[in-house]
Structures are given as structure tokens and as C-alpha cells.
Amino acid sequence: MTEDEKYLFDLNGYLVIENVMTSDEITQANEAIDHHLDQGRYRPSEQTLAKDAPNLQADHGRGELKNLLQWEEPWCLPFRNMLAHPRLVPYLNEMFGKGFRMDHQMFLLWMDKGAEGFRLHGSSGPGFDPNQYYLFRNGKMHNGLTVVTFQLTDINPGDGGFVLIPGSHKSNYVCPQEMRRYEKYQEHVRQITCKAGAVVIFSEAVTHGTIPWTANHPRRTILTRYTAGNMAYVPAHPIPEWANERQRAVMEQPYHTRLNRPVLEE
Numbered sequence: 001m002t003e004d005e006k007y008l009f010d011l012n013g014y015l016v017i018e019n020v021m022t023s024d025e026i027t028q029a030n031e032a033i034d035h036h037l038d039q040g041r042y043r044p045s046e047q048t049l050a051k052d053a054p055n056l057q058a059d060h061g062r063g064e065l066k067n068l069l070q071w072e073e074p075w076c077l078p079f080r081n082m083l084a085h086p087r088l089v090p091y092l093n094e095m096f097g098k099g100f101r102m103d104h105q106m107f108l109l110w111m112d113k114g115a116e117g118f119r120l121h122g123s124s125g126p127g128f129d130p131n132q133y134y135l136f137r138n139g140k141m142h143n144g145l146t147v148v149t150f151q152l153t154d155i156n157p158g159d160g161g162f163v164l165i166p167g168s169h170k171s172n173y174v175c176p177q178e179m180r181r182y183e184k185y186q187e188h189v190r191q192i193t194c195k196a197g198a199v200v201i202f203s204e205a206v207t208h209g210t211i212p213w214t215a216n217h218p219r220r221t222i223l224t225r226y227t228a229g230n231m232a233y234v235p236a237h238p239i240p241e242w243a244n245e246r247q248r249a250v251m252e253q254p255y256h257t258r259l260n261r262p263v264l265e266e
């Protein structure tokens with residue numbers, strides 16, 4: 001992670017890393033999803049994520065597809081390769097310290113034209129969330145729960161999708177409800193655009209959400225949440241038999257690195 005990237009993540013609460021996946025890897029991941037899409041679901045209206053925000057409501061819920069890591073070979077491989085991706089290890093070691101771990105299970109979030117948004121949320125503001133935080137101490141950043149997303153389709157200006165309030169991971173005051181509903185101060189809410197193959201890393205402390213998808217092509221984002229090696233938000237999952245040494249290291253249960261925790265070197 002370069003000094004510029006550290007500055008930008010500290011400034012904004014997110015970072016876009018372009019060209020993490022090759023075009024062949026993007027194709028393989030999309031083919032694997034095409035093959036399993038019938039196992040996914042559109043979020044039903046009673047589980048709306050737009051909630052009380054008319055500007056975020058739309059025709060139908062977002063799509064969600066789970067268990068990507070458990071698919072039969074070769075379909076699972078593009079996703080297993082994301083878990084401890086060599087390009088990302090330097091970033092995650094810097095953000096969490098060595099011994100970082102996958103917390104929530106990986107899933108695909110997809111949005112077709114007319115998919116609803118997600119009311120803005122995030123854990124900064126007055127009070128301290130000991131699971132989802134951004135701190136800077138002793139010349140170094142410290143992150144609680146943090147999200148790594150691989151983009152499998154292009155996200156262009158005006159398409160919709162992921163948005164956030166840059167810098168809000170460090171905010172001290174309550175975010176206005178109208179802003180969370182995307183009704184006011186939209187000029188401070190940034191749509192994150194990038195090409196397929198990019199990775200977006202963002203802090204769960206940054207106030208973020210989703211605006212409705214308006215493009216003709218679908219949004220396809222693989223979303224995995226990581227945390228520091230001593231922490232867990234959800235109970236640790238058993239380590240599957242298929243995991244190699246690097247994958248086992250990121251799926252290890254939470255405990256101190258002093259106790260011979262496996263760590264990934266760059």
C-alpha cells in the first residue's frame with residue numbers, strides 16, 4: 001500500500017484498486033455466476049433495504065447469491081482465489097495488522113435495471129462501535145469490520161449502485177436522516193465508479209449505501225467482510241477441507257498473533 005493510498009483511505013474511508021482481476025478472470029467469474037444464478041434470490045419487498053427512503057425505492061429488490069466458495073470445481077475457483085488475493089494482502093496487512101481474517105461469508109450482490117437502493121448506514125458518529133471503527137493511533141490506521149468488493153461489471157457515472165459520504169468514517173456528529181434517505185446534501189454523497197476487475201475497499205464506519213440501478217447491464221459485485229485477527233463480528237466458520245494454506249490463514253478463528261497465528265506475508 002503506497003503512501004498515497006494510505007492518505008486517500010485515511011481521507012475518504014475507501015479505496016479503489018484498479019485491474020486486480022485479468023479479463024480472463026472476470027469472464028470465468030461471470031460464467032460461474034451465470035451457471036448458478038438460479039440459486040440466487042431477489043430480496044423480497046418485506047426485506048426492503050431502501051426502507052423509508054422514496055429516492056432509494058425502485059421496482060424490485062437487489063439480487064443475492066451465496067455459497068460461492070462451496071460450488072463444485074471449476075466454478076468456485078475464481079472466488080476462492082479472491083480470499084487471500086496476493087494483490088490485496090499488503091492492503092489488508094496495513095489496514096488490520098498481520099493475521100487479518102475473513103469475517104462474514106462472501107456473497108454476490110447483483111442489481112438489474114430497476115433494483116432498489118439501500119438506505120445509507122455506517123457506524124461513525126457519536127458513540128463508539130467496537131466492531132466497526134476507524135482509528136488512527138501511533139502513526140498507524142486501525143480498522144474494525146471492513147468490506148472488500150470485487151467488481152465483475154463496469155460501474156459508470158449515473159449507473160447507480162454503491163455510494164458513500166467520503167470522510168464520514170471519522171465524523172463525530174449524527175448523520176442527518178434526510179441525508180441517509182438520499183433526500184438532502186446529495187452533493188456530498190459520491191457514487192463510486194470503476195471498471196470490471198477493480199476492487200473497492202471500504203470501512204463499515206464510512207456512511208454508505210446504494211442508489212437504484214439504472215443501467216441496462218447488471219451490477220455484479222462480490223462482497224466479503226474482513227476484520228483484524230483478534231476480532232469476530234459473526235461466529236467463526238469451520239475451515240473447509242478444500243482450503244489451501246493461504247486460505248486457511250484467512251479463515252482461522254479469532255485469536256492473538258502471539259499464539260502462532262498463521263499470517264500472510266507480502
Ligand SMILES: O=C(O)CCC(=O)C(=O)O
Nearest residue numbers: 118161162208209210221
Ligand atoms: O455495495 C453496496 O451496494 C452496499 C452494500 C452494503 O452496504 C451491504 O450489503 O451491507
